[in-house]
Amino acid sequence: xxxxxxxxxxxxxxxxxxxxxxxxxxxxxxxxxxxxxxxxxxxxxxxxxxxxxxxxxxxxxxxxxxxxxxxxxxxxxxxxxxxxxxxxxxxxxxxxxxxxxxxxxxxxxxxxxxxxxxxxxxxxxxxxxxxxxxxxxxxxxxxxxxxxxxxxxxxxxxxxxxxxxxxxxxxxxxxxxxxxxxxxxxxxxxxxxxxxxxxxxxxxxxxxxxxxxxxxxxxxxxxxxxxxxxxxxxxxxxxxxxxxxxxxxxxxxxxxxxxxxxxxxx
Amino acid sequence: xxxxxxxxxxxxxxxxxxxxxxxxxxxxxxxxxxxxxxxxxxxxxxxxxxxxxxxxxxxxxxxxxxxxxxxxxxxxxxxxxxxxxxxxxxxxxxxxxxxxxxxxxxxxxxxxxxxxxxxxxxxxxxxxxxxxxxxxxxxxxxxxxxxxxxxxxxxxxxxxxxxxxxxxxxxxxxxxxxxxxxxxxxxxxxxxxxxxxxxxxxxxxxxxxxxxxxxxxxxx
Numbered sequence: 364x365x366x367x368x369x370x371x372x373x374x375x376x377x378x379x380x381x382x383x384x385x386x387x388x389x390x391x392x393x394x395x396x397x398x399x400x401x402x403x404x405x406x407x408x409x410x411x412x413x414x415x416x417x418x419x420x421x422x423x424x425x426x427x428x429x430x431x432x433x434x435x436x437x438x439x440x441x442x443x444x445x446x447x448x449x450x451x452x453x454x455x456x457x458x459x460x461x462x463x464x465x466x467x468x469x470x471x472x473x474x475x476x477x478x479x480x481x482x483x484x485x486x487x488x489x490x491x492x493x494x495x496x497x498x499x500x501x502x503x504x505x506x507x508x509x510x511x512x513x514x515x516x517x518x519x520x521x522x523x524x525x526x527x528x529x530x531x532x533x534x535x536x537x538x539x540x541x542x543x544x545x546x547x548x549x550x551x552x553x554x555x556x557x558x559x560x561x562x563x564x565x566x567x568x569x570x571x572x573x574x575x576x577x578x579x580x581x582x583x584x585x586x587x588x589x590x591x592x593x594x595x596x597x598x599x600x601x602x603x604x605x606x607x608x609x610x611x612x613x614x615x616x617x618x619x620x621x622x623x624x625x626x627x628x629x
Numbered sequence: 630x631x632x633x634x635x636x637x638x639x640x641x642x643x644x645x646x647x648x649x650x651x652x653x654x655x656x657x658x659x660x661x662x663x664x665x666x667x668x669x670x671x672x673x674x675x676x677x678x679x680x681x682x683x684x685x686x687x688x689x690x691x692x693x694x695x696x697x698x699x700x701x702x703x704x705x706x707x708x709x710x711x712x713x714x715x716x717x718x719x720x721x722x723x724x725x726x727x728x729x730x731x732x733x734x735x736x737x738x739x740x741x742x743x744x745x746x747x748x749x750x751x752x753x754x755x756x757x758x759x760x761x762x763x764x765x766x767x768x769x770x771x772x773x774x775x776x777x778x779x780x781x782x783x784x785x786x787x788x789x790x791x792x793x794x795x796x797x798x799x800x801x802x803x804x805x806x807x808x809x810x811x812x813x814x815x816x817x818x819x820x821x822x823x824x825x826x827x828x829x830x831x832x833x834x835x836x837x838x839x840x841x842x843x844x845x846x847x848x849x
Binding site: 377378381382384385388389392395396399400402403406407409410413414416417420421427428429432433436508511512513519521523530531534536552553554555556557558581582583584585586587588589590591 | 644645648651652655658667670673674676677680681683688691698701702703707755756757758760773777780782785786787796797800808810815823824825827828830844845847848
């Protein structure tokens with residue numbers, strides 16, 4: 364009796380153990396397959412993304428045709444030179460006006476024509492006179508920088524404004540689009556030296572040598588002093604009032620000049 | 630009797646044998662399926678590698694072809710520009726990182742020693758000029774760096790080079806001339822900070838020597 368029950372326990376025990384073993388094997392196999400499938404899915408997704416990247420690389424990084432580049436660069440150079448010529452004519456008009464060598468009406472009429480010409484190449488905000496230095500104190504000249512870099516359809520460009528001593532007064536960067544034949548992303552910059560000739564009041568700088576002008580306005584301590592650090596700069600009330608007054612005077616002088624040069628009598 | 634014993638053994642061993650059979654079948658299935666999965670994985674991984682290589686070679690080929698066109702049309706060697714940019718950045722690191730009188734003086738010395746600049750040249754004569762000092766009646770000396778407010782400078786008198794963007798403006802034989810926008814960070818004593826912008830002009834010759842360095846602060 365006891366022996367027969369023992370046999371029965373052994374039989375069921377063996378069956379249960381084998382069953383558990385089989386189940387464990389099946390579950391581990393399924394989990395293993397799932398992990399492998401996950402790896403395949405991951406690599407498949409990566410391959411799909413790389414396919415797209417490759418296509419994009421082929422399309423966007425197309426090598427420009429030499430002939431097309433030459434045409435685009437020449438086109439940019441011609442347009443850029445027209446713009447610098449117009450800027451130089453603005454400066455010449457400014458100088459003639461300062462000497463009283465041109466009637467105001469004639470000057471405004473010509474400035475209007477120049478602006479109409481400029482808007483063919485520049486957006487409304489950029490199609491203005493770029494440098495407003497006092498012509499009695501500085502002889503400024505714009506030149507279009509030779510282009511050495513480009514993408515398939517665009518040409519980065521630079522215009523530089525020097526005085527007769529090759530001091531940089533201002534420069535303008537932009538991008539020429541060979542399809543629209545216009546400049547965009549136009550960024551205008553004036554140097555501290557160039558800016559010192561704009562809206563000048565007080566002692567004429569023409570009595571100083573170029574080096575003296577530069578030393579007096581261009582040194583790095585002046586540059587550091589002109590930075591807004593976004594914090595209370597601990598000026599006294601009197602200093603703050605004097606600073607504001609000086610800034611207001613400067614702003615008024617600039618506004619008057621700009622109005623004058625933009626043809627305020629339209 | 631022996632037949633009965635054998636039958637009893639088979640009866641007892643049947644579940645185990647069944648399990649063994651099932652396991653063998655599973656092992657076979659697993660081996661086959663793992664083989665299939667491994668083949669598929671290897672094939673997809675190989676495709677990923679192939680595409681990665683293709684993208685790299687497409688980019689490199691395009692860059693080489695673009696450089697060739699640029700050099701043919703304009704004479705611009707883009708590798709040379711990248712090298713010159715590295716040299717210029719190294720120079721800016723050497724001469725535009727200062728925080729007190731001692732480091733300012735050592736930057737000026739580096740400008741003279743490493744780049745042949747002189748006190749009466751444009752850079753040291755008009756941009757990074759000799760720092761001023763004030764001596765009071767009791768003989769105490771005040772410098773610009775520790776006492777900027779005494780010199781009318783409200784921001785901090787310090788500079789740390791923050792970056793550059795170069796424009797090639799002339800190529801004359803092996804000499805490349807650049808107009809380069811440079812940003813420097815300055816910190817005010819009370820914790821504020823701002824960016825000083827300047828434009829540098831310089832020429833780099835075929836041996837990597839930088840000359841004719843001029844710098845002009847930009848109006849904010």
